[in-house]
Amino acid sequence: MSETDLTIRELRQRFADRSLSPLEYWLALERHIEAWEPTICALYAYDPEATRTQAKASTERWMRGTTVGILDGIPATLKELIATKGQPVPLGTSATELAPATEDAPAAARLREDGAVLFAKTTCPDYGMLSSGLSSFHHLSRNPWDTSKNPGGSSAGASAAAAAGYGPLHVGTDIGGSVRLPAGWTGTFGFKPSHGRIPVDPFYVGRCAGPLTRTVEDAAFAMATLSRPDWRDGTSLPPNDIDWMDLNIDLRGLKIGLMLDAGCGLAVDDEVRAAVEAAGQRFEDAGAIVLPVPPVMTRAMLDGLDTFWRSRFWGDIENLNLERRSKILPYVYKWAEGGASISGADAVRGFNQTIEMRKSCGRLFTRVDAVLSPTNPIVSYPAEWASPTNDPARPFEHICFTVPWNMSEQPAASINCGFSRSGMPIGLQIVGPRFDDMLVLRLSKAFENWTGGVRSWPKPPVR
Incomplete structure (x- = not known):
């Protein structure tokens, strides 16, 4: 195994026994990134020189025995939408007037507090409104498993970076699947916690931050840091005393719903269905009660969401001058333009469909303890x-x-x-009850233990 494939636990052990320093690890990772990045274009604001300074400082702390947190010396990236002080936040679009952020967003602040080495931001599409690596500002991000394929999005660069082995930790954001969808398409582990578990700023309905990693345990390490409260998010949950590393579970008697029909949208590919059914069988073999469950979504809910989001987004961009509007990715602008003719009453009716989703999900969880489903309905796309x-x-x-x-x-x-x-990855989605983040992580860890996880990751192109 290459040094660049080490997990957070392995890195901490190597740093502690002085068989590897944070600086030595970073220099190896820097060479690895140099081999990959021209092909997959996962990064924004990448600064190797400043990163070497951070890694050197962490090395000195490890030598003195004065580390500042569990992620001290661990390289990490943040999705471009997550502000870092002094760096512009383009929002994935050429329409943004670039200005340095005045402060770190909560996730960035927490990582710095625990000594993480923040070496880059990761790409996203315009305004984070696509499940794609396509952007009017960033270079096209590609899937390391097959660079003719999409990494998904909107945490496109984060998922590509995780799959390509740009270190063990990458933080994305998720309003409709923007952590889980790209994780599914890149074979990585993507975790969207309970709303408010990881504070975000700016807040938006449904918006969460979450880690993309290669292993469940690496995500658990990240949660211990990222889940500390922040006053800037009014939905931020109180301080927790969760032992994020307690990942063992006894599945006997647990009721798990198997959802193979989303209720609307794209049909599920046969290969995706077969893989998820096989995953359900593993849970059943471990003693869980796995039962088929109906979808929670309807066409009315999806269309209402579309109406509301178009209206909301048009409100964000309608006052831009024509020159700036012309720089928005045409696909995104054409979609948003539909919001111009939506009445206030229709926008509210659309928003009300999000409440119907909540009710539908709550109703299902009166019958089951967890749900399994495909993450993505299809295998891949260009x-x-x-x-x-x-x-x-x-x-x-x-x-x-x-x-x-x-x-x-x-x-x-x-x-x-x-x-x-x-040869493309297929994602299994695991859902738990509100606030029971540990159940999702434990079920994920059990599944990872049974399968052994992804054993062979993509290799950088030979140049």
Whole structure:
């Protein structure tokens, strides 16, 4: 195994026994990134020189025995939408007037407090409004498993970086699946915690931050840091005393719903269905009661969400001058323009469908303790596409398994459950009750233990 494939636990052990220093590890990782980055274009504001300074400072703390937190010396990235002081936040679009952020967003602040080495931001599409690596500001981000394919989004660069081995920790954001969808398409582990578990700023309905990693335990390490409260998020949960590393579970008697139909949107590929059914069988073999459950989404809910988001987003951009509007990715602008003719009453009716999603999810969880489903309905799609349909009139057909759990504020994760005949990863979504983030992590860890996780990751191109 290459040094660049080490987990957080392994890195901490190597730093502690002085067989590897944070600086030595970073220099190896820097060479690895140099080999990958021209092909997958996962990073923004990448600064190797400043990173060497951070890694050197961490090395000195480890030598003195004065580390500042559990992530001291661990390289990490943050999605471009997560502000870091002194760096512009382009929001993935050329329409943004660039200005340095005046302070760190909560996730950035928590990582710095615990000594993480923040070496770059990661790419996202315009305003984070696509499940794609396509952006009018950033270079096109690609999937390391097959660079002709899309990494998904909107945490596109984060998922590509995780799959390519740019260190063990990458933090994304998720309103409708933007952590889990790309995790599913890149074979990584993506965790969207309960709403408010990781504070975000700015706040938005359904918006969460969450880690993308190669292992469940690496995500658990991250949660111990990222879940500390922050006053800037009015939905931030109180301080917790959760032992994030307690990942053992006895599944006997646990009722788990198996959802293979999203209720609307894209049909599930046969290979995806087969992989998720096989995953359900593993839980049953371990003693869980696995039962089929109906979808929680309806066409009315999805269309209402589309109406509300178009209206909301048009409100954000309608006052931009024509020059700036012309710089927005045409797909995104064409979709948003539909919001111009939506009445206030219709926008509210659309928003009310998010409440219907919450009710539907709550009703299901009176019958089950957890839910399994596909993360993504399809195996893959071209890197150059703005979405799996590539049709701004049908923008959300791929999020029907993921978006309801944002609106219901429940924790959900995506973990690899196999590969297609074409060699592309397939994601299993695991959903738990509101606030029971540990159940999702424990179920994910159990599944990872059974499968052994992804054993062979993509290698950088030979140049």
